[in-house]
Amino acid sequence: MVDLEYLKKSPWEKFAFNFTNYFKKLPSRLAAFFKSIPKLFVALWHKILSMFGLIGHAAKExxxxxxxxxxxxxxxxxxxxxxxxxxxxxxxxxxxxxxxxxxxxxxxxxxxxxxxxxxxxxxxxxxxxxxxxxxxxxxxxxxxxxxxxxxxxxxxxxxxxxxxxxxxxxxxxxxxxxxxxxxxxxxxxxxxxxxxxxxxxxxxxxxxxxxxxxxxxxxxxxxxxxxxxxxxxxxxxxxxLENFVTLFGGGLSANSKVFANTFGSVLLWTIIWAFFATFSNYFLGMIVALMINKKGIRFKKLWRTILVITIAVPQFVSLMLMSQLLADQGLINRLLLSWGWIDDPIPFLTNGNAAKATIIIVNIWVGIPFTMLICTGILMNIPADLYESARIDGASPVVAYMKITLPYMLHVTTPYLITQFIGNLNNFNVIFLLSGGEPINNNLQYAGETDLLITWLYKLTVNQQQYGIASVIGLVTFVIVAVFSLILYNRSGSVKNEEEFM
Amino acid sequence: MENTKTKKLRSKKGAERTANTVIYIVLIVISVIWLLPFFILIIQSLRGEPGMSTSYFFPKTWTFDNYVRLFTETQFLTWYGNTLLVSVVVTIVQTIIVLMTSYALSRLRFKMRKPLMNLMLILGMFPGFLSMTAIYFILKEMSLTQSLFGLMLVYTGSSAMGYYICKGFFDTIPKSLDEAARIDGASRHTVFIKIILPLAKPIIIYTILTSFTAPWGEYMFSSFLMLGDPSKFTVAVGMKDWLSEENVNQYFTVFCAAAVVVSIPITALFIWLQKYYVEGVTGGSVKG
Structure with a gap:
């Protein structure tokens, strides 16, 4: 496609174009990455040769x-x-x-x-x-x-x-x-x-x-x-490689099967968690930011400060408080019971699937203020004349949002989204302080239903002292994070071409 | 013609007004949802009835006993002192290290610059806890486990890795300033101290704020390092203990009181320095 065709597209189409283009180029970029590794070794080899050359030179001259x-x-x-x-x-x-x-x-x-x-x-x-x-x-x-x-x-x-x-x-x-x-x-x-x-x-x-x-x-x-x-x-x-074999289920002992099983389910939940935690926070936080920054809404500073307070209160306080409020005998269940709204306590944190949902929702509560702050800063940077000309052309606010705000936000905040995603893969605090990885599931080895790789690693180290296996999990986590960063981080895209958006 | 136009305008204004009303309602609901837990926290800290929860919202007896118990019966004051000491020292050391690293990576050009940045990027991908076992034994060899100094070392040891946001800020300071000073004969050290640092006030405050608040909420490392010595706990580790199944009924209200005591100074600090915090967060996140 020639540049002119690209420039004619609406921002939304541009985004879609870049998006598909990005995934189309992914295989070749990955290939290029793996090709660059031998190059690195060749360069290193030349470097060592030149070092020996210098030593020889010094000895001779x-x-x-x-x-x-x-x-x-x-x-x-x-x-x-x-x-x-x-x-x-x-x-x-x-x-x-x-x-x-x-x-x-x-x-x-x-x-x-x-x-x-x-x-x-x-x-x-x-x-x-x-x-x-x-x-x-x-x-x-x-x-x-x-x-x-x-x-x-x-x-x-x-x-x-x-x-x-x-x-x-x-x-x-x-x-x-x-x-x-x-x-x-x-x-x-x-x-x-x-x-x-x-x-x-x-x-x-x-x-x-x-x-x-x-x-x-x-x-x-x-x-x-x-x-x-x-x-x-x-x-x-x-x-x-025995520990690796055990973890991936190739070991002969029954233990190995359980480990492999646990690893699979913990890994799956880790990725699901990271996905939902990142995107739910992102879109909801952006909506809150848009509402606060809408023209004609007053007390902007007040709304913002209310949300900032929740950032200021140390996270462990709010998370531990939430874990108590949502317990089976916690305040919320007791209140609902005494009001007669429910007959049995809601198992917010004691049923596997409910606990997963609860954690994601509480995480929204924890995370929205951050996203709101970030989005506020970026929203103010969108040139006002874009909206002005859209309004003159008769675009409704919804159209303006879909064609201007959202593409712009996605374009600018891609690096943030990626770091968030990767941070969530290793989010220890939210899981450990909220559910502690529980409820316990007997099919899992030393892990509960809501354990992430990182909390499982913690338990294996601190409670079980299975250092060998724990290290393997740590390495696997590293590989996963590295692969995700490699796939997601499009250095040539939104980071460098920030001015190209219009 | 005139008539329809004003009508259209008026209806548009009406739509705008309903939209705004809806937004106000949503914002109020959001504010309530976001503040309610903290409201509950304060109320529960003043609750006279013992136990983990009640079947009614407002306590029947109001009391300051929980605060009294907090400071007389428990080791909370020690933990508070520990955390304060650790976070003050960590703040000072970390801020200096971050500023030095960021300046070097932003302004100085040397052969190892790119490899160093890549190295730190890769190191950052390892889960932090992975290295904890090894750090524990290193500290044990130096007989620094169960000591606050050891904890400070752990927190500050790899603070160079937190250079991203600060470097991003330094990158935005025009290079022409440095060059002018260099032409006048200033060394790079002088440029750093006399030109860059005074301009970097927002990012310095941001760094101070984040490194000061981090130890208050950090659980993973401190719980591992201080295992078995309650007199060296930080507030997070100590307070988590109160919520264990055997303690929670006795200590839940005390926990709430402690949470209020911990939160107030940090919240005040945050609201006071909000502007810098927002600047750091937004600036850093966009540049990545």
């Missing part, structure tokens, strides 16, 4: 200072008056060697077996009892091995940078140019290297509290870490 830097990090820098850099490199090397010799090495060699002896009983003559001596702790072996590997990677990078810096410094001096000294380096930290200053602390936090734990849990998914293999009393060991 470097003077004695540069060559000594191969063994003594920072030597080339110190002898060229870059004292700060040189000393930092040297300290890092010394610390690294001490760390490896006295700490890291011990754990790394046991990574393959995750330990041989957990503990032994020793007869303590003095006290007259058996005492336990603990030896290998699989958990610590795994944790410190990962830490050691991360530190080794950091060391390799630093070593390479050290050589690179040394040979560059040598070349700069050979060309009789100015070489940055310590003073320049310190100055650069507030200017050309400012990102290092700003990002070092945030990245350290990210590494210790996000990257290291995630790598750890990925490894745990391949072990049999659970209640019967609990360090420090017991060891756990590598089991390969």
């Amino acid at each position: 470097g003077d004695w200072k540069t060559r000594l830097s191969f063994g003594i990090m920072g030597f080339g820098q110190v002898t060229r008056k870059q004292y700060l850099r040189g000393i930092l490199y040297f300290i890092f090397e010394v610390v690294f060697i001490f760390y490896m010799v006295f700490f890291g090495w011990k754990y790394l060699v046991k990574l393959g077996s995750l330990g041989e002896t957990a503990m032994i009983e020793v007869w303590d003559e003095a006290q007259g009892i058996y005492v336990y001596e603990f030896y290998d702790n699989s958990l610590l072996i795994l944790l410190y091995s990962i830490l050691t590997i991360l530190i080794m990677c950091a060391f390799v990078c630093a070593w390479y940078q050290n050589i690179k810096g040394s040979i560059t410094a040598q070349q700069i001096l050979e060309a009789k140019q100015h070489l940055a000294d310590t003073k320049d380096d310190i100055k650069a930290l507030a200017d050309s290297a400012y990102h290092k200053t700003l990002l070092s602390v945030p990245m350290l936090g990210l590494t210790v509290f996000t990257i290291l734990p995630i790598i750890f849990m990925i490894f745990i998914a391949f072990t049999n870490y659970d209640t019967v293999h609990m360090p420090p009393k017991e060891l756990f060991s590598w089991v390969g």
Whole structure:
């Protein structure tokens, strides 16, 4: 289709066109994505080759200072008056060697077996009892091995940078140019290297509290870490893909079938929940925003403030209150009973399907104020002359809504919708505080009828200590979220072409 | 001709008026639905009769006993103090980290910028609780489990990931301002402190507001970390305990009183800073 034809269409048709076009292009985009992965590896390979090239170059062309830097990090820098850099490199090397010799090495060699002896009983003559001596702790072996590997990677990078810096410094001096000294380096930290200053602390936090734990849990998914293999009393060991097989129903035990069954139903409900929670909030919130912002409606600020109050009250308060009000013996049922409107308590949260409906409705109550705020902001941005010309052309408010407001909103808020959808896939609070995943269903393994993947993961970890399976569920959740983001996130669409809407 | 036109106008005005009346009615109903639970919360906190619920709406005896019990019989004050301390520290650290990360990713150009943003995008797709077990053992090795400092570390540890909204705001500040200052010899650090930060007041307030309120409602991590030590609970963890089956009859009204005490300052803060909150939410959501 040529541009002119596209421009002639009404906004609504444009939206439909983009919508279908998007799904038509989906397979090719996914294919492109998977094709880009090998490309990434090729690029990485070239990068590594060029790194070796530089090291070879430094070994061949470097003077004695540069060559000594191969063994003594920072030597080339110190002898060229870059004292700060040189000393930092040297300290890092010394610390690294001490760390490896006295700490890291011990754990790394046991990574393959995750330990041989957990503990032994020793007869303590003095006290007259058996005492336990603990030896290998699989958990610590795994944790410190990962830490050691991360530190080794950091060391390799630093070593390479050290050589690179040394040979560059040598070349700069050979060309009789100015070489940055310590003073320049310190100055650069507030200017050309400012990102290092700003990002070092945030990245350290990210590494210790996000990257290291995630790598750890990925490894745990391949072990049999659970209640019967609990360090420090017991060891756990590598089991390969056994946990994955169990979860997907390929295992031989009866347990595996139940797990697969549970996984299927929890996954289904997670997706249904995310869909309804996202779209019900979105459309209802938009309608509320439209009503409040309609011309001629007074006390706009009052209506808005009333809704904002519900955001301000901590969510756990409102959710826990709701769970009590809606309980079988809760206020609402008691009131309805005493008024004679019902004969039996309504099982708001005790019947599986009713609980699901209740949760979605309560979530509407929780979520509408947010959507209302967001929509209000966007509605004000729709150019008023659009409506003006629509009115002159004789369009009714409904037509104006269908042809202007809705397409515009959908166009602008697509990223928001996607993040909402993904957030809802992992919405712990609403489910856990409202229903706790209940009602209990005996066909499900450690899960209730309204459990999402994330609350099931919580229960498996905290209550059942089935860490291996829980990690697999975590990984599966990640894959699902990643796939949804990949399918839904159309970077080339609404995000970049925001101006293209008209 | 004239006549029909005025008639049309008049009928249109009439239709408009009915439409507005309907909207007012709907808005009033909505307001009632949205405020009713909080109204119930306040009423229940003043209820003299014990038990989880009554078969009538308004309590028969009104009393402040629940508030008295809250502060004398329970550890609520400790929990409140814990939560306040944690959220103040978290707010300060998190705001600084978010501002630094956002500025670096928005204004500075370095080789690792794009890979870093992609990395954080991917890390954000892992369910947060997945890493909790590992974090727990890391903290245990540092003997920081069941400690408030450990909880602060957990909350602030990955705060760099919350840079999206703030970066989006920085992106809208014209680059020409930076460039002018740079020509005058200002370093990037000076630009950040003297130019960007003063302009970023709305987003700073937004960040403060969201990071201050988050610990009050966070249950997942704090319950796991503080398991078994009630003196280290945050309000959310402690109050959830009151609603367990064996406690709810005794403590429901106390729970309501505690909920009121927790909600009042945060609600006041929200209404006061509403403008900034709205700006942050709308700005951030559109840019994604």
